Amino acid sequence: MSAGAAKILVKVAEVTPVNELVTRFRFVRRDGGPMPTFSGGAHTVVEMNDKDRVRRNPYSIMSDPADREGYSISIRRDDNGRGGSLFMHRRVRPGMEMVISNPVNLFALDLRARKHLLLAGGIGITPFLAQIKQLAAMNGNFELHYSVRTTSLASYADELVANYRPRVHLYHDDRGEQIELPALLDGQPLGTHVYVCGPKGMIAWVRKTAAALGWPREAVHHEEFLAPASGKPFQVMLARSNKTIQVGEHQSLLEAMEEAGVEAPYLCRGGACGQCETDVLEYEGTFLHKDHWLTPAQCASGTRIMPCVSRFEGKTLVLDR
């Protein structure tokens, strides 16, 4: 069994600039067949052959879940990131052949909800674009509150307003507008679920405010992909593969394992899904846990690590892989 979700061989059908920071990419299958179905909130992992390395970044699928001819994703250029978004913006051209993964949904709508309250910050709008199409098709009850920096950076705001006007509320940072969260959450009908995708601070704010108002944890959904943090290089011994590998400064442990030809499991590559959890056999040093998966007690136990985002500093690390 190969690591990650099954692959789809695609070609790039369109590359469309959306604004000065965001570009949309559309993928269709090379064999012309239909794409696998997905549900709103799903992501795909895009593989990028960047010189001597393979980058694999997760991106939310923004196109209509009912559209099986292709998948669209929108990527915000991050000039200070690890390079995945720059590769997509600078190197990817229509007609190029690429490999993406089958969709995986870690941010699905809870269809038992009476109402869906969607809160987006910036490029965090992308999973909601697919969810809104899904909800609109089933006559679902939803409301979008979308916080943007400026009008020119408000990706897809115009089409959202045009298509779903009374349900869409925009907030512009440069005009000092902000989602009035306590007032918004207070008074929502019983059975409302809230979903948030955006910057880390926004997610924490929504979760904390909802909890303080007595919203059940099960009715508060969030998605945050972490980019693997850079850090000091370290050495890892992989016991089952009988290999010793070096994890570079700007490389994740998962990427280093893949580079060494070790089949390591993964799905989200962003510390959220739990798929890459790996047992620690021996260590002398300190773990730098960055994921959202392990509990504080598990992190403290020194018995496991999430190689997609977490690092290690110290003398010895032996993993059961």
Next chain:
Amino acid sequence: MLEGSIPSRPVYGVLEMRPGRLHLMVADAEGAEAILDLAASAPPDFFAGAHIVYIPKKTGDRFVARLEHLAPAQIYVGPSYEAALPRLRRVLAGAHMGLQVYLAGTEGLMGQAMLEAMQAGIPHSAIQTEHRGSTVRRVQCVHCKGITEDVTHDPFQCSHCGLHLFVRDHYSRRIAAFQGVRVDAEDPGNIPQSVERFR
């Protein structure tokens, strides 16, 4: 405390205060004590946002005055769950997010009230429960689908179709009842001695 056996058998906790706009408490019989225990650690104004629905059953007026003394925003004391149901549904229909639900007492009461709360849109795992008092069971006959309340013996005779039913731990949240299965299905007439398992 009742213990879990198979995953579908409900397990109950201990009521704790949670932040919320309205605290809906539904209890029967000794379930009142769970609310009174909760009150012991609650801040003085906590019950100003509480609505208590209480069915005393055999405990009569033993706990009623103490519940009233908590000065909840509203208190209803009624003769049966069925009598309380229209009120419960009305409260849930008009409720907003931030409602906390606390259930205490017998399994039959908690299960049925949980079903109402779930149907109103609250995830079942967000509903607090505390078992107090009787362990009698509400059981659905899998054959005729009739529900028999307050089952004490196993096997027992279905109050609807008359079959002799073995009481399983298999529980349905959707029906709010345990499952009763014909005990002599393989060997008609061979009915084991009925024993009192639930009091």
